[in-house]
Amino acid sequence: MIELINRPISIYGVKVRIYMDLKSVEYKQIPVPGGFRTAEYRKHVPSGTVPAIRIGDFVLHDSGAIMEYLEECFPDPPMLPSDLQDRAKLRALANFHDTKLEATIRTCFPLFSQQVESRAEAVSVFDDAMADTMDRLESLIDPQPFLGGAAISLADCGYPTTIRMGERMMAALGVSMILGDKTKAWLAALEANAVVGKYVKEYLRTLDEWIEEK
Numbered sequence: 273m274i275e276l277i278n279r280p281i282s283i284y285g286v287k288v289r290i291y292m293d294l295k296s297v298e299y300k301q302i303p304v305p306g307g308f309r310t311a312e313y314r315k316h317v318p319s320g321t322v323p324a325i326r327i328g329d330f331v332l333h334d335s336g337a338i339m340e341y342l343e344e345c346f347p348d349p350p351m352l353p354s355d356l357q358d359r360a361k362l363r364a365l366a367n368f369h370d371t372k373l374e375a376t377i378r379t380c381f382p383l384f385s386q387q388v389e390s391r392a393e394a395v396s397v398f399d400d401a402m403a404d405t406m407d408r409l410e411s412l413i414d415p416q417p418f419l420g421g422a423a424i425s426l427a428d429c430g431y432p433t434t435i436r437m438g439e440r441m442m443a444a445l446g447v448s449m450i451l452g453d454k455t456k457a458w459l460a461a462l463e464a465n466a467v468v469g470k471y472v473k474e475y476l477r478t479l480d481e482w483i484e485e486k
C-alpha cells in the first residue's frame with residue numbers, strides 16, 4: 273500500500289492527490305510522523321517537506337518526482353504524451369507551477385502571519401509580481417482544453433487549486449488576480465472535472481479556516 277504523508281493545507285499534497293485519484297492509484301493518506309517541521313519527521317523524510325510517499329522502506333519526497341515515479345509504475349491511463357518533445361514541454365509547464373506560480377504566491381505568506389512595516393507597499397510589490405507571473409502563464413499555455421490536449425495531464429494537476437488559492441489570498445489582501453482568457457477557459461475545463469472540482473472546493477474550505485486563524 274502506498275502511504276501519502278500529507279497535510280491538508282499543502283498545495284503540493286493536493287496536486288499529488290488529484291493526480292492519484294485521476295489515475296485511480298490506491299493510497300492511504302497519513303499525518304506527518306512526529307509532526308510538521310520536526311526533527312522526528314526528518315528522520316522519516318530527510319527533506320522535511322510534504323508531501324512524501326512511503327512504500328515499505330522506499331520513501332520519496334517532492335510532488336513532481338512522486339508523480340513521475342507513479343507515472344512509470346502505473347502507465348495507464350497515460351498522463352504524459354509519448355512524443356519526447358511534447359513530454360518535455362509538459363514537464364516544463366509542470367515545473368512552472370512549482371518554481372514560479374507557487375513560489376510567487378508563497379511570498380505573500382508573511383503578510384498574513386507577521387507584522388510587516390510597510391504593508392501597503394509589500395502588498396503592491398506582491399500584486400505586481402502576481403500580475404507578471406499570471407501574464408507569463410497566459411503566454412506559456414495553449415490549452416486544448418488541457419495542457420496536453422483532450423485529457424488532463426500530469427502538468428495540469430497543480431494549477432487549479434494553486435490559482436484559486438492565489439486568488440483567495442490576494443482578495444484577503446485587498447487586491448485581485450488577473451486571469452487571461454486562455455487561463456480562465458482552462459481553469460473552467462479543469463474545475464468541470466469531478467475529481468478536480470472536489471479537491472478545489474475542499475482546499476478552499478481549508479484555506480479559509482487558515483486565513484481566519486491569522
Ligand SMILES: N[C@@H](CCC(=O)N[C@@H](CS)C(=O)NCC(=O)O)C(=O)O
Nearest residue numbers: 282283284320321322323334335336
Ligand atoms: N518542491 C516540493 C515543495 C514541497 C513544499 O515546499 N512543501 C511545503 C508545504 S506546502 C513544506 O513542506 N514546507 C516545509 C519546509 O520546507 O520546511 C514538492 O513539490 O513537494
